[in-house]
Amino acid sequence: MSATVTRLVEIRGLKVAFDGVQVLHGIDLDIAKGEAVGLVGESGCGKSVTWLAALGLLPGKASVAGSVKIQGQEFLGAPRAALEQIRGGRVAMIFQDPSSSLNPVLTIGRQIAEALSIHRGLRGEAAKVEAWRLMDMVGIPDVRRRFDLYPHEFSGGQCQRLMIAMALAGEPDLLIADEPTTALDATIQAQILDLLISLRAETGMATVFISHDLGAVSQVCERVCVMYAGRIVEEGTVAELFADPRHPYTRGLFDAIPSIDGPRQRLIPIAGTVPDPRRLPKGCSFSPRCSRAAEACGQELPPLVSIGRGRRLACCRPVPSAAITAETRCRIAEGMAR
Structure with missing residues (x-):
């Protein structure tokens, strides 16, 4: 990345160990404001662990070392209040299985409204109207009626769209998409990819796209990092690296x-x-x-x-x-x- 580009995220020497077994071996990675970066590699290469560690989402048995700065603010070791302000606010993450991320006993509307309350202070009618807008933005039809439905009343693709709507509730500077199309059929995969591209263009947020699908990465990203056994082994623009x-x-x-x-x-x-x-x-x-x-x-x-x-x-x-x-x-x- 050019030194003249404003860095949003700076990761230096990120290492992770579970019960003394090293699984990440010093990841160095920068993300610029508004940039789309892909992380590719086989399962077990450390793609998801990198960002779970960066956001402090690994279990207590994990040992994490290094530096993760978001807009110059050190994230690793930061107080819990600071972490909660950044997670879901300045940085949001969506996962490949929305059914495990959505609460099955709460309506979709309540879950999106909760995110709006935590990160933007919206409540009551204001939160409901903004939730309608976010649901409409990600392509959910008939939002006023479906606001009060439960996750099981939506298809898999719609649940993934709703997870994206929840991620957007905090108006993040960075969206991390962890294999968001893996469990979807080809048609719905294409729709989700198009949605991520259009949302980035509309909001200006940076995107990290974690995937094993090189075709999907080529559509969504400008730059790609190839990971193997807990290390980055190659990095370049999509055009150069693919050629x-x-x-x-x-x-x-x-x-x-x-x-x-x-x-x-x-x-x-x-x-x-x-x-x-x-x-x-x-x-x-x-x-x-x-x-x-x-x-x-x-x-x-x-x-x-x-x-x-x-x-x-x-x-x-x-x-x-x-x-x-x-x-x-x-x-x-x-x-x-x-």
């Missing part, structure tokens, strides 16, 4: 994208699985699965270094620039067009 992935892991993710056109053919999977954090291999954590690994890869942990403006890479033997095949480029383009 020229340099880390073998990033390249493997692109090679595994299925083609929706053309003849049927086998996918090219990444061999093996994400390593157990209790038994990380020496050196580069990806080296046991990497077709380009050399002896040095199993001995030294490559640092995350700049390889150009806005590009960072942690790899001893990166994929040669522009080595991506025409076939893979076609699959990437298909994903970006979805």
Whole structure:
């Protein structure tokens, strides 16, 4: 990120351990005001843990170290009153399963009104009118009647829209969307992605989009960070990284994208699985699965270094620039067009 861009969030050396087992190994990440950043990687790479730790939402057994500054204010270790003012207000988070986040015994209207009361001091008729506006903004029809309905009376896609409405109640500067389309069918996924894009354009809020879906990330985000085994291994703009992935892991993710056109053919999977954090291999954590690994890869942990403006890479033997095949480029383009 350019030094001239105003930073909204600055994360430095963020580490997380559960019962002494390190799962995040020093995350450095900046988010600019109004920017959309994607976090991608396989399950277990640390995408969600990064932001749960940053917002102080991990259980008590978690040990968190480092620095998380939001508009220059240190968040880690801040008093509870300060945390509650920031969470849901300046920073809001939506999750992939809205059914576990909405209270089944309270009406939707009451839940949105509660958020408005806490973060904006609205009550009574003022809270109801604003809740109607938020429900309408996220595409809920007949808001006055449905204000008094319960979560089970809405579809999965509508529940996700309602979670977004609750997140917007505090007028956040940053919205963190943690795989918000995973449990939805393809049509509803597209609608939610379009909604996130339009809301960002309308409100000017920054967005962090956590996903394993590279096509979705390409639609929503301007910049993308690839995570593996609790570390960022590659970072760049969507245009540059999708056109020229340099880390073998990033390249493997692109090679595994299925083609929706053309003849049927086998996918090219990444061999093996994400390593157990209790038994990380020496050196580069990806080296046991990497077709380009050399002896040095199993001995030294490559640092995350700049390889150009806005590009960072942690790899001893990166994929040669522009080595991506025409076939893979076609699959990437298909994903970006979805």
